Amino acid sequence: MKPTGRWTRIAVILPVFLIGCDTSPSTIEAVAKLVSAIAWPTIVIVLLVTQRKLFGRLENFKVTATGIEAKIREVQDAEVRVVQSSSNPSEPPTERVVRAAEKIGELSLDADVTVISGQIHGLAMEYERIRASMPPSDSRTRRMEIVVTKMRTLAFAAYSLLDHLAKSSSPGERLAAVAILEVRSDPAYLQWLADRFSIEPPFVSYHAAVALSVAARTLDKRYREQIQQAIDAARRALGQGKDTTDRAKALTSAEQALNEDKPLRDGA
Secondary structure (H helix, E strand, O other), rough: OOHHHHHHHHOOOOOOHOOOOOHHHHHHHHHHHHHHHHHHHHHHHHHHOOOOHHHHHHHHHHHHHHHHHHHHHHHHHHHHHHHHHOOOOOOOOOOOOOOHHHHHHHHOOOOHHHHHHHHHHHHHHHHHHHHHHHHHHOOOOHHHHHHHHHHHHHHOOHHHHHHHHHHHHHHHHHHHHHHHHHOOHHHHHHHHHHHHHOOHHHHHHHHHHHHHHHEEEEEEEEHHHHHHHHHHHHHHHHOOOOOOOOHHHHHHHHHHHHHOOHHHHHHH
């Protein structure tokens, strides 16, 4: 039965029904209520029938989002197992991690950005909880490194959020920005990375040094001077007497990477 036909019949019958009847306001109000009672169920049925494709797309979105989150967890769990078995969980991102980040980036191309944003926010809060609830120890560092590993795997998927994360008041979200730059360098954030040494705790500034080392290895040679300036600024912020710290060693690694193949860089 077509709803439009039904409404046509009601429109024709209603005036006839009212002829010779009491047309007082109370009667008209009663008739209006009757029509309304009939109309709303009809409208719902019409929407369910005509908008079936729309509802189907919404349901597919929920399934797709859930599926993407499951695949992200699968990739992250594999990387976490590597970190857990490593004797040096603080090592710079390996080629394996970069491939994992690329894989998640491809999986997330059709995902709503809120899915990735939610993942990053959750990891940021996890880092902050670990730091607040555990005393400084190797155990705390290892747990925070696991969080960084998960953040790194989202580097390509969350790259569009980088500016927001870098400017965030949340320490965990700023760490996420550093983790992204450890995988995907951006010359616009070289000085920002150097600034971490005077703003963030040692754990974060260490990863900022790792990000500078990655920048030295991967960015085009025309950024060589900017990278050197950022390394120098980071060293000044680190201060004297800390040459044996992991942060100082990471900066030395960054400078060594910057000077590799020097003739080729200078000659281009």
